[in-house]
Amino acid sequence: MFGRNAVIVFAGVCWILLWAAAFCPAADFTDELRRGLDAEDAGNWDEALSRFSEALRQHPQSARAWAKRGEIYLRKNEPQAAIKDLLQAVKLDPAYGAAYTRLGFAYNAINNYDKAVEALNVAVKLEPGSSEALNTRGFAFNGKNDYDQAVRDFDRAIRVNANDPRYYNNRGFALNGKHEYDKAIKDFDRAVKMDGSNPMYYNNRGVAYLRKRDFDKALADFDKTLELNSQFASAYHNRGMAYSGKGRHEKAVEEFGKVIEMNPQSAVLYKDRGTAYRKLGEYEPALKDYEKSLELDKKFAPGYAALGLLYALAPRPPFQNHAKALRFANKAVELSRGNSPDILETLARVQYAVNKRSDAVRTLHKAIEMDPSNEQYRELLAKWGGTAPREARRQPTERPPREPEPKTGRLPNLW
Numbered sequence: 451m452f453g454r455n456a457v458i459v460f461a462g463v464c465w466i467l468l469w470a471a472a473f474c475p476a477a478d479f480t481d482e483l484r485r486g487l488d489a490e491d492a493g494n495w496d497e498a499l500s501r502f503s504e505a506l507r508q509h510p511q512s513a514r515a516w517a518k519r520g521e522i523y524l525r526k527n528e529p530q531a532a533i534k535d536l537l538q539a540v541k542l543d544p545a546y547g548a549a550y551t552r553l554g555f556a557y558n559a560i561n562n563y564d565k566a567v568e569a570l571n572v573a574v575k576l577e578p579g580s581s582e583a584l585n586t587r588g589f590a591f592n593g594k595n596d597y598d599q600a601v602r603d604f605d606r607a608i609r610v611n612a613n614d615p616r617y618y619n620n621r622g623f624a625l626n627g628k629h630e631y632d633k634a635i636k637d638f639d640r641a642v643k644m645d646g647s648n649p650m651y652y653n654n655r656g657v658a659y660l661r662k663r664d665f666d667k668a669l670a671d672f673d674k675t676l677e678l679n680s681q682f683a684s685a686y687h688n689r690g691m692a693y694s695g696k697g698r699h700e701k702a703v704e705e706f707g708k709v710i711e712m713n714p715q716s717a718v719l720y721k722d723r724g725t726a727y728r729k730l731g732e733y734e735p736a737l738k739d740y741e742k743s744l745e746l747d748k749k750f751a752p753g754y755a756a757l758g759l760l761y762a763l764a765p766r767p768p769f770q771n772h773a774k775a776l777r778f779a780n781k782a783v784e785l786s787r788g789n790s791p792d793i794l795e796t797l798a799r800v801q802y803a804v805n806k807r808s809d810a811v812r813t814l815h816k817a818i819e820m821d822p823s824n825e826q827y828r829e830l831l832a833k834w835g836g837t838a839p840r841e842a843r844r845q846p847t848e849r850p851p852r853e854p855e856p857k858t859g860r861l862p863n864l865w
Contacts, residue, residue: 513543547576
């Protein structure tokens with residue numbers, strides 16, 4: 451009798467152990483995933499990363515766990531790691547629309563806008579009513595300088611959800627790219643009204659005012675940006691541009707110096723400070739800054755263009771050198787493959803300064819044909835006594851190189 455009871459007890463224990471082996475791992479996975487979500491909600495990215503990694507150790511076939519860990523890598527500004535996880539998520543679940551949206555975001559973060567659009571096309575197809583997928587794809591089109599398509603995506607995102615200030619901000623950025631500054635300012639006004647604590651909205655509105663040459667309003671917005679976040683690097687840069695626009699080039703040099711301390715590897719910043727020095731007539735520090743910008747990026751077309759303009763506009767040798775002016779300006783056009791209207795405009799200025807005025811007018815015509823809505827080009831042409839092309843149309847060209855904004859160390863939150 452005792453032996454029979456022992457056998458029954460032993461069998462029961464075995465059944466309990468088998469049940470635990472079968473069911474406890476799933477419970478542990480669920481608990482780890484929940485703890486990761488709680489940590490994410492609390493903004494504790496390291497804890498969340500640890501929890502999602504443990505969840506994946508227990509259940510490596512969970513597309514959701516891969517996607518969530520990928521999102522945490524994005525929060526930690528590690529987009530390459532995020533891309534690996536998100537690719538695994540969509541491989542495990544090809545119908546996971548939100549994972550494709552995050553994947554597009556990650557590609558945006560490394561400026562791979564073609565890959566971003568590819569992923570986001572899938573996201574929009576899977577979830578056509580997702581304002582986040584539309585917004586993130588619009589962001590990618592902004593990066594590709596395809597502002598018309600970007601505006602269409604932001605319009606759709608806003609129709610789905612009219613209460614998110616990011617969508618108005620991003621559409622305003624696209625409208626800036628289309629030179630529709632008044633419309634852009636209305637969008638930035640809306641974003642600021644909905645969330646007056648976000649420095650990016652003031653900065654971007656300031657850029658619209660800057661391009662309208664309303665320098666006082668631009669400065670007010672850049673001041674507000676820096677009041678909200680004193681480490682917002684591009685606001686110092688933009689404020690320097692506004693001071694330069696007002697003719698206060700010594701203040702511009704000061705602002706560029708501040709942001710160069712924050713971003714000492716930026717070719718753009720050295721180029722812009724060099725331009726401020728040039729406008730002050732201080733050609734030696736200007737030349738040093740231009741040379742530094744090209745040391746940092748040997749293929750930086752705007753740096754060569756600016757150097758060409760210095761040699762063209764300097765009043766006397768050794769800085770005045772017309773041969774060097776033309777050589778560097780043409781080098782800039784070559785590097786930009788002739789597809790940047792701003793570089794063409796600089797070449798035209800160089801040509802005009804060295805008395806090749808018929809060449810200058812022809813070159814400026816090309817810039818206007820590429821960017822027919824640019825009033826500054828037309829004003830310059832009128833000043834030179836030329837006539838703008840009657841039917842200037844934007845020609846389909848490869849994307850011109852963009853001058854990158856100084857990094858702020860922050861990843862925009864698109865979802």
